[in-house]
Amino acid sequence: MGELAVGETAPEFDLEGSGGERIALSALKGHPVVVYFYPKDDTPGCTKEAIAFTDLIADFRKIDVTIIGVSPDTAAKHDKFIAKHELAVRLAADTQTGTAEAYGVWVEKSMYGKKYMGVERATFLVDADGKIAQVWRKVKVPGHAEAVLEAARAL
Template sequence: MSINVGQPVPDFTAQATGDTTVTLSQLRGKQVVIYFYPKDSTPGCTTEGGDFRDRKAAFDEVDTRVFGVSRDGLRAHENFKAKQEFNFELISDKDESLCRLFDVIKLKKMYGKEHLGVERSTFLIDREGKLAREWRGVKVPGHAEEVLEAARELHAAR
């Protein structure tokens, strides 16, 4: 199953850092950025999270909540969040339910071996809970800024 741009994103509830539970339907009225990344405390994921962290005030200005998602557990997420001073919550998706919902588990190659892993992907959900934009196979440099620009455009268009 995959969600197409313009379609409603099915409601979900997931455990996140800060002892919080994230339920998509409770975020109606706000724009939501959900970015999927492979693993806590790895170089690309640290850079990407830092780029979102450094733009949090700008995302707040356009009424947009940011969440990072990986298959790591909450303890690893809490450590990663604290060490990098992330000012947004990280969702733990150990059972891969969100990864499957957004179709981000892909066959990847590392050191010549194939394995299933998370394809770095970002989704922008509008105030009504519809998928407004998606980025798949993300390259980290400049990505958070591009997502912020899309969030600004979506905010301005309402």
């Protein structure tokens, strides 16, 4: 699967979300959506990223943008993660990794010389028509949520 490019239609997903909700991209059509992929709940970088988006949630809501974090963790783990850090973002459980694969972020990684498959930290800004407006790959967390907010304001 190749990398998604700006202007392409964002792949549809329908995943179990935190709090027992279903999160489907098609249900959000007509409004911009930030879909950010992260490796694992309650790890240092992932926690900082979720908190950074939560800190800016009021600004995203003012411009009618929904934020959805996606990881392979279960919805139950997402619920604990949200409660522990008082997160305001919606989290979706991609336990079968099909959504990460569709977005091209399920990749081979390496740690301590061992290779394994995992989620590459990446963010997709999807416009109101369901097209990819901007892509951030291999995201570095500091300043990222602010950069996404600026891009969303420009839609």
